[in-house]
Amino acid sequence: MASVFDFSAKLNSGKTKSLADFRGKVLLIVNTASRCGFTPQYEGLEKLYKKYRKQGLEILAFPCDQFGHQEPGNDEEIRGFCEVNFGVTFPLFSKIDVNGRNEHPLYTFLKGEAGGMLGDDIKWNFTKFLVSREGKVLDRFASLTRPERIESDIVRALKS
Secondary structure (H helix, E strand, O other), X not given: OOOHHHOEEEEOOOOEEEHHHHOOOEEEEEEEOOOOOOOOHHHHHHHHHHHHHHHOEEEEEEEOOOOOOOOOOOHHHHHHHHHHHHOOOOOEEOOXXXXXXXXXXXXXXXXXXXXXXXXXXXXXXOOEEEEOXXXXXXXXXXXXXXXXXXXXXXXXXXXX
16 A cells, blocks of 8 residues: 655755655645745744654645746745745755646645545645655645644644
8 A cells, every 4th residue: 555655756956855764754745835825834834843853743845836826936946935934944845736737646645545625636835734654644734724723633643
């Protein structure tokens, strides 16, 4: 049976990263954008990362420009924006598609494991997937769900 750890993706630096490198960690996988009304969620994500990283949390950000052209920058611009404006230290990946013909296989898997309320497609930026230490999708959270509202879910996953 497949797990998140069966996939790889290109980091924002250009290097390919196997998600198997995160085996044993609880993951919060998020499609992000720099010019979105939800962009301030980067701050909440970074707070969670700093608070729980030593306990095994990894946040993986996947910039995406499929919603209102809200992530127009290249990898270097995105990294600079995230570091300067939100002090992001969690892994940033290269820009991907999360829906459609060119969607990243990781997102095909995530959506198949945890569909949305109005169909499986990602509806907007900052959709979040919580993944167990074994690579299984535990839950999916909509864009409106602020990171601090899922802290208890993260803590529960870290204790499992």
